[in-house]
Structures are given as structure tokens and as C-alpha cells.
Amino acid sequence: MRRVLTLAGIGVAGALALVWVLGGFDALGRMATEAQRAMQAPLAGAVRAVQAGEPAAWVGLMVVCFGYGVVHAAGPGHGKFVIGGYGVARRVPMLRLSVVALAASLAQAAVAVGLVYAGVLLLGWGRERMVGLAEGALAVVSWAAIGGIGLWLVWRGGRGLWRQRAEGQDPDDHAHRGHHPHGEDCGCGHAHAPSAAQLAEAQGWRDTLALIGGVAVRPCSGALFLLILTFQLGIGAAGVAGAFAMGLGVAVVTMAVALLAVWSREGALASLGEARIWRALPVLELAAGVIIAVLAFGLMRAAL
Numbered sequence: 001m002r003r004v005l006t007l008a009g010i011g012v013a014g015a016l017a018l019v020w021v022l023g024g025f026d027a028l029g030r031m032a033t034e035a036q037r038a039m040q041a042p043l044a045g046a047v048r049a050v051q052a053g054e055p056a057a058w059v060g061l062m063v064v065c066f067g068y069g070v071v072h073a074a075g076p077g078h079g080k081f082v083i084g085g086y087g088v089a090r091r092v093p094m095l096r097l098s099v100v101a102l103a104a105s106l107a108q109a110a111v112a113v114g115l116v117y118a119g120v121l122l123l124g125w126g127r128e129r130m131v132g133l134a135e136g137a138l139a140v141v142s143w144a145a146i147g148g149i150g151l152w153l154v155w156r157g158g159r160g161l162w163r164q165r166a167e168g169q170d171p172d173d174h175a176h177r178g179h180h181p182h183g184e185d186c187g188c189g190h191a192h193a194p195s196a197a198q199l200a201e202a203q204g205w206r207d208t209l210a211l212i213g214g215v216a217v218r219p220c221s222g223a224l225f226l227l228i229l230t231f232q233l234g235i236g237a238a239g240v241a242g243a244f245a246m247g248l249g250v251a252v253v254t255m256a257v258a259l260l261a262v263w264s265r266e267g268a269l270a271s272l273g274e275a276r277i278w279r280a281l282p283v284l285e286l287a288a289g290v291i292i293a294v295l296a297f298g299l300m301r302a303a304l
Contacts, residue, residue: 035071036222043068043222047229050238058238065242068222069105069249079104079215079250080257082146082292086211087261089153089288091269091281094262100208101254104215109247112219113240116227130228131221142218143300149210150293157286164279215254220246 046064049057073080083101086092119130223243230239265284269277 031074035074036068039064039068039071043226044229047226047233047235047238050230050235051233058241061238061242062245065226065245066249069220069246070252071249072220072222072246073105073250073253079108079254081295082149082211082214083254084257084261085288085292086149086153086207087258088265089157089285089292090207091265092262094259097258097262098255100211101258102251103208104212105247105251105254106244107212107216108219108250109223109243111216112223112227112243115219116224116231120228120231130224134219134221134224138218140300142214143296145210145214145217147293147296147300149214150289150291150296152210153285153289154293155289157282157284157289160282160285164282220250222246 042064046057046061050061079101083097083104087097115130115134119133223246226242226246227236227239230236230242269280269284
């Protein structure tokens with residue numbers, strides 16, 4: 001069974017790479033954009049139903065907003081990019097990465113609420129100015145933050161390779177060279193290769209905050225539109241609830257990306273054998289960091 005899962009994970013990684021090379025993600029983005037446009041009319045109708053006080057109107061609005069979030073997240077986006085990239089680069093457990101994906105999506109909704117109400121109540125901004133800010137300055141900040149995460153991964157991957165080089169060969173090779181076989185309980189008093197349990201631990205609150213911040217800083221334009229419209233119609237609470245329903249819809253897709261990232265990563269690592277996984281991890285982290293940084297800074301430059 002484990003071999004089947006391993007091969008499936010490798011297959012998922014290969015399939016995703018092939019789709020990317022063939023431009024399949026571009027076609028997916030166009031489909032997602034068209035689907036979002038098609039949902040604008042049902043979204044406006046649900047808002048009018050809430051304003052009119054129709055029965056079950058709130059439920060209908062939440063359902064439409066959730067679906068809008070799913071469709072919005074189905075296209076290319078920075079949230080899936082950073083969560084998926086980090087999931088491939090670091091051996092973080094699937095559950096933990098899924099929780100981070102959920103928190104990032106909900107934080108993105110919270111930023112949208114804060115931006116709209118600060119802009120409307122304090123600055124008197126309208127929809128065009130807020131969307132312009134989200135698609136302009138905040139997009140640049142978001143890609144810069146994601147590029148910073150990529151550089152952080154590059155640094156840690158390079159540091160891991162340097163430590164491996166400084167420590168010499170793996171425990172088996174040390175034994176062959178006449179040294180004692182190092183391990184967690186060898187009692188020699190200094191650290192060696194990290195154990196599988198240590199590699200699976202949380203990577204620290206700084207990583208979590210960086211991931212959430214990189215995603216959340218750029219709110220969804222659909223959520224901004226909904227919040228401004230409902231505020232103008234005097235049903236602001238419905239807009240706030242709808243924005244978080246959109247966030248949950250986004251989270252469904254982002255959590256699926258996290259699952260695929262972890263699955264493909266573990267499948268690829270398992271094919272190496274447990275004895276060599278610890279050597280491959282810094283290389284994987286370094287390579288993923290380079291890809292994240294190059295793409296993120298390139299997209300940041302395009303947004304300037």
C-alpha cells in the first residue's frame with residue numbers, strides 16, 4: 001500500500017509539472033475568470049434578496065459567496081503558490097500546513113474587511129480606489145513578501161547543505177571510516193543529522209506568520225466589491241459574513257493544494273529511501289526557494 005501511495009505521489013508531482021509546462025494553468029485561469037464573471041449576477045441577486053428581507057436570503061448569500069471563493073481560488077493565485085511551494089520545500093505535516101492555509105484564507109478576508117471600512121469610514125474611498133490599491137500597491141507588497149519567503153528557504157537550504165558538509169558523511173559512512181555510528185542516543189554530546197520526528201515538527205511561528213501575511217496582504221477584489229456594495233445598501237453585516245464565506249471557499253482550494261504538495265513531496269522522498277531523505281531535504285528546500293523567489297520577484301516587477 002505504501003508503495004502505491006509513493007508512486008501516486010510521484011505521479012501527482014509529475015502531472016502537475018507537465019500541466020504547468022504545457023500552459024494548462026493559464027487555461028485554468030481563464031476558465032476561473034469566466035466563472036467569476038458568471039457568478040456576479042447571482043451574487044448581486046443574493047445581496048438584493050438580503051436587502052429586501054426575503055426568507056433564507058442570508059443562507060443563499062453565504063452559499064453564493066462560498067462558491068465564488070472556490071471559483072476565485074481555482075485560478076492561478078499567490079495563496080496557492082506560496083502554500084504549495086512551502087509544502088514542497090519544507091517537511092511540514094499535512095494537517096499543520098492545512099491549518100495555515102485555512103488561517104491565511106480567513107486572514108485575507110479580514111484584511112478585506114479592514115481595508116474597506118478604513119477606506120470608507122476614514123478616507124472616503126470608493127470601490128475603484130480600493131480595488132486599485134489591492135491590485136497595485138498591495139499586490140507588490142504581497143509578491144515581495146512571498147519572494148522574501150523564497151529567499152528565506154534558499155538561505156535555510158544552503159545552511160542545511162553547509163552543515164551536512166561540515167559534519168561529513170552520514171552515520172553509516174562514519175562507521176565505515178572507523179568512527180562510531182552517530183545517532184540520537186550515541187552520547188557523544190553534539191548534534192548530527194536531524195531525526196524524522198524533528199524534521200516533521202513545526203518550523204516556528206515566524207514561518208507561520210510569514211505564510212499567512214504573504215497571502216493575506218492582498219485581499220480578493222470580489223470581497224472588496226461585496227463589502228462596499230453591502231455597506232452602501234445598509235447591510236454591512238451581510239457583507240462581512242459573505243467575505244468570510246468567500247474566505248472559506250478559497251480555503252477549500254488552498255487546503256487541497258497543501259494536500260497535493262505534501263503528498264507529492266513525500267512520494268518523491270520515499271522513493272529515495274529513509275537513509276537518504278535527510279540529505280535530500282536541504283536540496284529540495286534550496287531548489288523550491290529559488291523557484292519561489294524568482295517567480296515572485298518577477299511578478300512583483302510586472303505589477304510595478
